[in-house]
Amino acid sequence: GQQVMQIPQYQHVQEGEDFTTYCNSSTTLSNIQWYKQRPGGHPVFLIQLVKSGEVKKQKRLTFQFGEAKKNSSLHITATQTTDVGTYFCAGLNTGNQFYFGTGTSLTVIP
Amino acid sequence: DGGITQSPKYLFRKEGQNVTLSCEQNLNHDAMYWYRQDPGQGLRLIYYSQIVNDFQKGDIAEGYSVSREKKESFPLTVTSAQKNPTAFYLCASSMSDLSPLHFGNGTRLTVT
Numbered sequence: 001g002q003q004v005m006q007i008p009q010y011q012h013v014q015e016g017e018d019f020t021t022y023c024n025s026s027t028t029l030s031n032i033q034w035y036k037q038r039p040g041g042h043p044v045f046l047i048q049l050v051k052s053g054e055v056k057k058q059k060r061l062t063f064q065f066g067e068a069k070k071n072s073s074l075h076i077t078a079t080q081t082t083d084v085g086t087y088f089c090a091g092l093n094t095g096n097q098f099y100f101g102t103g104t105s106l107t108v109i110p
Numbered sequence: 111d112g113g114i115t116q117s118p119k120y121l122f123r124k125e126g127q128n129v130t131l132s133c134e135q136n137l138n139h140d141a142m143y144w145y146r147q148d149p150g151q152g153l154r155l156i157y158y159s160q161i162v163n164d165f166q167k168g169d170i171a172e173g174y175s176v177s178r179e180k181k182e183s184f185p186l187t188v189t190s191a192q193k194n195p196t197a198f199y200l201c202a203s204s205m206s207d208l209s210p211l212h213f214g215n216g217t218r219l220t221v222t
Contacts, residue, residue, distance in 0.1 A: 009150065033210060042200060043153070045210035088152060096207045097168070100145070100153040 004091050006101035014109050019076040021104035023089035030092045032065055032072045037103075038085045046074075079108045113137065116201050116214035123195075123221050131186045131217045133201035141206065142184035146170060147198040147216075156199075159184055160207070188219065195221045 003026045013019050023032065031050040035043035047056055049065035049072060056063045062075045072089055089101040114135045123129045135142065141160050145153040155168030159178040173192025178184055184203075188195045198218050202211040 004152075006152075031208065035211075042213040042216050043211070044213070048210060090153075090211075092208065097155065097158075098211070099155075102150065102152040 004089060004099045004101040006087075006089060006104050008104055009102065010105045010107070012107045012109060013079050015081060016078050019079050019083070019106055021074050021087050021089075021106075023072045023074075023091070023101050025070045025091050025093075025099075027093055028069050030069075030096075032069075032092070033090045033098070034063060034072075034074055035088045035090060035100075036085050037088065041085075043088060076106075079106070081108050081110055084108050114201055114203055114212055114214035116199075116217050118217060119215065121217055121219045123219070125221055126190045127221075128190060129188050129195075129219065129221075131188065131199055131201075131219070133184045133186065133214060134182055135184075135201075135203045135212075135214075136182060137203055137205075137212060138181070139203035139205050139212070140181070141204045141209075142178065143202045143204075143211065144168075144174070144176065144184070144186045145200045145202065147200060153200065156186065188221075195219060 005024050007022050033048045034046040037043045047063050053067045054065040060077045064073045086103045086105045088103045090098045117132045143158040144156040147153050154170050156174050157176040159165035175187045200216045201214045204211050
């Protein structure tokens with residue numbers, strides 16, 4: 001069945017260090033979305049990638065969609081304490097269902 | 111302000127009882143979804159509805175039921191047949207299949 005895996009599951013960084021989470025799908029995706037969930041909160045949409053090889057930036061966040069549309073990454077440059085939370089990717093398969101990754105929980109140590 | 115309202119925030123039930131979680135949206139979105147979140151497992155799709163009076167099973171629909179009688183409302187019933195109902199339940203809506211999901215604040219259900 002459809003699987004979307006994310007690594008790592010947990011990441012602790014010192015404030016100012018960079019952070020990357022990777023998302024891998026067992027099947028080709030139509031598009032991929034990224035969400036952030038603060039502790040105790042609900043997921044909030046960050047960005048959507050549609051094209052093969054697409055790269056998008058939001059301030060210190062850089063999102064990439066793989067050439068084969070099976071993987072994606074989120075990179076945060078110079079983390080801040082406000083970046084704390086769990087980051088989820090969600091891939092849309094050919095059946096038009098979103099499958100969420102397992103999430104990467106980011107802790108930023110001041 | 112437009113958004114999705116889930117109620118209640120916390121819910122406690124005894125084993126063997128059915129319980130209904132409320133989800134209302136005023137975003138005029140056609141599609142609505144129910145997800146279950148367990149620690150370390152991400153979000154898993156229970157049911158989704160793309161239009162009024164129609165809904166589809168997700169990956170983990172067993173032990174759950176839904177209805178979509180109005181565009182604004184998509185209640186989820188957790189039945190006594192659900193083997194492990196204690197979890198955080200999230201309702202979401204979107205304008206279409208390809209649009210971002212807007213989530214409610216969630217309901218944390220504890221069954222003892």
